[in-house]
Amino acid sequence: MSLGYYLDPLGCAKNQVDAETMMGFLQEAGWVAVADPAEADLIIINSCGFIEKAKQESINTLLEYRQTYPDKKIVLAGCLAQGYAQELSAALPEADLIFGNRDLAKITQAAALALSSPEVSCRVLVPAAIPAPDTSPLGRRPLLSLPGSAYIKIAEGCDNHCTFCGIPRIRGPLQSRSLSQVVDECRELLDRGIKELCLIGQDLGSYGTDRTGGVSELPQLLKALSQVEGRFWVRMLYLHPDKFPLPILELIRQDPRLLPYFDLPFQHGASKILRAMNRQGTGESYLALIQHIRAMLPDATIRSTFLTGFPGETEKDFQGLLHFQGQAQLDWVGCFTYSREEHTPAYSMKPRIPRNIAAARQRLIETRQIPITEKRLDRLVGTTLEALVEEPVPGEEEPKRQVYQARLRRQAPEVDGLTFIQSDTLLVPGTFVWGRICTRHGFDLELRLED
Numbered sequence: 189m190s191l192g193y194y195l196d197p198l199g200c201a202k203n204q205v206d207a208e209t210m211m212g213f214l215q216e217a218g219w220v221a222v223a224d225p226a227e228a229d230l231i232i233i234n235s236c237g238f239i240e241k242a243k244q245e246s247i248n249t250l251l252e253y254r255q256t257y258p259d260k261k262i263v264l265a266g267c268l269a270q271g272y273a274q275e276l277s278a279a280l281p282e283a284d285l286i287f288g289n290r291d292l293a294k295i296t297q298a299a300a301l302a303l304s305s306p307e308v309s310c311r312v313l314v315p316a317a318i319p320a321p322d323t324s325p326l327g328r329r330p331l332l333s334l335p336g337s338a339y340i341k342i343a344e345g346c347d348n349h350c351t352f353c354g355i356p357r358i359r360g361p362l363q364s365r366s367l368s369q370v371v372d373e374c375r376e377l378l379d380r381g382i383k384e385l386c387l388i389g390q391d392l393g394s395y396g397t398d399r400t401g402g403v404s405e406l407p408q409l410l411k412a413l414s415q416v417e418g419r420f421w422v423r424m425l426y427l428h429p430d431k432f433p434l435p436i437l438e439l440i441r442q443d444p445r446l447l448p449y450f451d452l453p454f455q456h457g458a459s460k461i462l463r464a465m466n467r468q469g470t471g472e473s474y475l476a477l478i479q480h481i482r483a484m485l486p487d488a489t490i491r492s493t494f495l496t497g498f499p500g501e502t503e504k505d506f507q508g509l510l511h512f513q514g515q516a517q518l519d520w521v522g523c524f525t526y527s528r529e530e531h532t533p534a535y536s537m538k539p540r541i542p543r544n545i546a547a548a549r550q551r552l553i554e555t556r557q558i559p560i561t562e563k564r565l566d567r568l569v570g571t572t573l574e575a576l577v578e579e580p581v582p583g584e585e586e587p588k589r590q591v592y593q594a595r596l597r598r599q600a601p602e603v604d605g606l607t608f609i610q611s612d613t614l615l616v617p618g619t620f621v622w623g624r625i626c627t628r629h630g631f632d633l634e635l636r637l638e639d
Contacts, residue, residue: 190218190219190220191218191219191220191229191230191299191303192219192220192221192222192227192228192229192230193214193219193220193221193222193228193229193230193231193232193299194221194222194223194224194225194227194228194230194231194232195207195210195211195221195231195232195233195234196225196231196232196233196234196249196253197234197332198233198234198235198236198242198245198246198249198266199234199235199236199238199242199266199267200236200238201339201386201388201425201601201602202339202341202388202389202390203234203236203266203267204332204333204339205339205340205341205388206234206266206289206292207234207332208329208330208331208332209292209329210232210234210265210292210295211329211330212328212329212330213292213293213295213296214295214296214299215330217296219296219299221330225253225256225257225260226257228260229260229261229303230260230261230262230263230299230302230303231253231257231260231261231262231263232262232263232265232295232299233246233249233250233253233262233263233264233265233266234265234266235249235250235265235266235267235268235269236266236267236268237266237267237268237269237270237271237272237354237358238267238353238354238355239527239529240528240529241527242268243268246264246266246268247268247280250262250264250280250282250283251282254282254283261284261285261302261303262282262283262284262285262302263284263286263287263298263299263302264276264280264283264285264286264287265287265288265289265295265298266289267358267359269286269287269288269289269314270288270289270290270314270359271354271357271358271531273286273288273312273314274312277311277312284302284311285298285301285302285311285312285313286311286312286313286314287313287314288313288314289358289359290314290360294313297313298313301313328376331382333601334578334579334601334617334618335577335578335579335617335618336381336382336383336384336576336577336578336617336618336619337382337383337384337386337576337578337601337618338377338382338384338385338386339386339388340370340373340374340377340385340386340387340388341365341388341389342364342365342370342387342388342389342392342395342409343363343364343365343389343391343392343394343395343398344359344360344362344363344365344389345359345360345361345362345363345390346359346361346362346390346391346394347361347394347397347398348390348391348394348428348430348431348466349466350455350465350466350467351464351465351466351532351533351534351537352465352495352498352526352527352529352532352534353529353532354529354530354531354532355390357531357532359390361398362390362391362394362397362398363398364394364395364396364397364398364399364405367396367405367408367409367412370387370409371409371412371413371416374413374416375416378416378418378420381618382420382618383419383420383421383576383618383619383620384420384421384423384576384601385413385420385421385422385423386423386425386600386601387409387422387423387424387425388425388426389426391426391427391428391431392406392424392425392426392427393406393427393428393431393432393433394428394431395409396408396409397431404431404433406424406433406436407433407435407436407439410422410436410439410440410443410446411439413446414439414442414443414445414446419445419620420445421445421447421576421597422445422446422447423447423449423600424436424447424449424450424451425451425600426451426453427450427451427452428452428453429452429453429454429469429474429477430467430468430469432452432477434480437480437481437484437485438484440485441484441485447489447597448481448485448487448488448489448597449488449489449491449597449598449600450481450488450489450490450491451491451492451600452474452477452490452491452492453492453493454469454474454492454493454494454512454516455467455493455494455495456471456494456495456498456505456508456509456512457471457474457508457509457510457511457512457513458471458501458504458505458506458508458509458512459471459508460500460505461498461500461501461505461508461509464498464499464500464534464537465495465498465534466533471508471511471512474512474516475512475515475516478490478516478518489519489597489598490516490518490519490520491518491519491520491521491522491600491603491604492516492518492520492521492522493521493522493523493524494509494513494521494522494523494524494553495523495524495525495526496523496524496525496526496546496547496549496550496553497525497526497541497543497545497546497547497549497550498526498534498541499526499534499537499538499539499540499541500537500538500539500541501526501541501549506549509549509553510552510553510556513553513556513557513560514556517560517563517564518557518560518561519561519564519598520561520603520604521553521554521557521560521561522603523550523553523554523557524550525543525546525547525549525550526541526546528540561631562628562630562631565605565628565631565633566628568596568598568625568628568633569625569626569627569628569633570624570625570626571624571625572622572623572624572625572638573596573597573622573623573624573625573635574596574597574620574621574622575594575595575596575607575609575620575621575622575623575635576594576595576596576618576619576620577592577593577594577609577615577616577617577618577619577620577621578592578593578594578595578617578618579592579593579617580592580593580617581593581608589610589611589612590610590611590612590614590615591609591610592608592609592610592615592617593606593607593608594606594607594608594609594621594635595607596633604631605630605631605632605633606632606633607625607632607633607634607635608629608632608633608635609621609623609634609635609636609637610634610636611637621635621637622637622638623635623636623637623638624636624638
């Protein structure tokens with residue numbers, strides 16, 4: 189009889205791919221995924237360790253599972269487990285095993301260890317070495333995304349060393365997968381019916397620089413994907429603005445399947461703060477990059493993240509960020525307050541900004557972004573666009589009509605607004621439809637199907 193496991197994926201899209209990869213290895217070893225943790229022989233929590241709030245959420249999740257299922261075996265995996273293995277082993281007896289994310293193929297070994305010897309206290313399985321990144325079960329892994337979409341991690345780790353970020357310590361240095369391996373995985377996913385290939389990594393622009401001496405191989409990857417036949421989207425997520433490979437713009441212009449969607453985490457607009465973050469750019473250079481992208485690709489969508497309350501951020505610096513926001517006119521913006529993380533250079537930087545000031549600045553950024561995003565969306569009303577159907581909206585049925593959730597090229601999974609479709613015919617999740625944008629509701633759009 190097969191053993192069953194329940195996996196709770198926390199954190200970012202990269203963590204989701206790790207979760208899917210572990211599920212793939214467990215599946216190959218004969219384990220069966222179950223939808224109810226009460227029916228599982230093993231519960232796996234794929235934790236996030238990026239910022240303090242995410243760390244606490246991961247720990248609270250573990251404690252809740254232990255309280256609800258006192259007799260279950262529980263593995264705490266993921267970034268938090270990798271970065272704080274020994275500390276967690278001593279402080280959290282609620283976990284039967286601490287499992288890092290450097291060698292996901294060992295999840296089957298971790299599962300066996302967790303199930304054995306109930307008298308033994310919490311153990312640790314955190315391999316220090318990073319195996320070759322081409323050992324995952326490719327496109328065979330189960331997918332946790334909504335129908336039609338999949339994330340493809342093209343590299344692991346990061347060499348950028350932003351002073352506020354602990355990812356290089358947790359994930360290690362940049363290790364790019366081979367171009368052929370990435371393309372093969374994309375082909376396998378397309379053969380499974382996937383329509384949207386979301387390329388992810390800590391910084392896609394750095395892809396391949398670990399083996400070329402600094403020259404990005406992202407253009408070669410996009411060119412290779414352009415040679416794949418079929419109707420699909422390729423979406424790029426997380427491009428460090430200091431490492432932006434300009435040749436990709438011409439490739440995107442030539443192939444409409446390569447989406448002109450750019451997720452560029454600028455973080456700030458004041459040069460002093462950018463230098464303190466170990467960023468090479470300036471507000472002016474970032475605005476020039478935005479202008480260049482839009483000149484080459486007038487229908488480009490640009491998303492970014494801003495960070496308020498970084499050590500040393502004066503009111504003048506914050507006004508510089510507000511000026512940058514106003515000049516950039518970005519389509520989508522996420523704003524976060526600085527989180528002081530151990531083992532990062534910024535941890536000891538001063539002066540520290542009070543949390544209430546950082547939060548007030550965050551709220552002002554968010555408030556000012558609302559009319560900018562709404563204006564960018566209003567330009568779409570009346571245009572005919574392609575949408576990827578995701579799922580029916582529960583409780584929104586009308587006589588002979590159903591409301592469906594979908595996304596446009598301009599809307600990335602989970603982080604941007606949505607597009608809703610009313611249809612009196614059955615729409616299949618994971619397929620494309622064409623229609624006219626008839627109205628905007630906040631950050632969401634409504635699409636009317638073509639006759």
